[in-house]
Amino acid sequence: MRIFARPHQIPPRVAAGVFILNSGIGKAEADEQTATGTHGMAVGTYPFLGKHDPRTFTDLLSKAEVALGVALLAPMVPSLVAGAALTAFAGGLIGLYLKTPGMRQEGSLKPTPAGLGLAKDVWLLGIGLGLVLEELGDRVASPYRGQ
Structure with missing residues (x-):
């Protein structure tokens, strides 16, 4: 696994x-009203999140976003790791978009x-998948490079 991000990444x-x-x-x-709104939107798409109170959920989400942001900004975090984390996070956001009523035009x-x-x-x-695919593609194309 490549240790540092490449310049173009x-x-x-x-x-x-x-x-x-x-x-x-x-x-x-976030204040209590914002935490309740954030939690409510998440629970509407991902009901298992309902077991957390809104403040706890928002605090955990905040910490996860800060950790992910720092990982992306730190060039010593491998792009495969940062890209996989970003892809998972973005997948959750896209799930909110696809499953929350009123986010999309009817039938579109x-x-x-x-x-x-x-x-x-x-x-x-797209950024997350690009990082992951580039790193995995290099492994397939040249499995012994860097050893």
């Missing part, structure tokens, strides 16, 4: 990392005005 990692880190820091300061993947904020998270999925 740094710009998308920084773009995603700064965005997610900022989101996590913002959630750390096109976002409604309310869904635009979640639909744009597809770029996070």
Whole structure:
């Protein structure tokens, strides 16, 4: 596994990392109403999250976003690891977009005005998948390189 990010991987990692880190820091300061809204939206798509109270859920989400943001920003975190974490996180966001009523136009993947904020998270999925596929592709193409 490559230890440092390659130079061309740094710009998308920084773009995603700064965005997610900022989101996590913002959630750390969330008031009760914001925590309840964040939790309610998540539970609507992922009912198993209902066992957490809104404040605990939002605190955990905040910590996860901060950790992911830092991992993306730290070039010593392997791109395969950072990309896999970003892909999983973005997959959850895309799940919210696809499963939450009112986010998409009826019978379409096109976002409604309310869904635009979640639909744009597809770029996070693209960055994560790009990092993972590049790193895995190198392993397939040259399994003995770097040994």
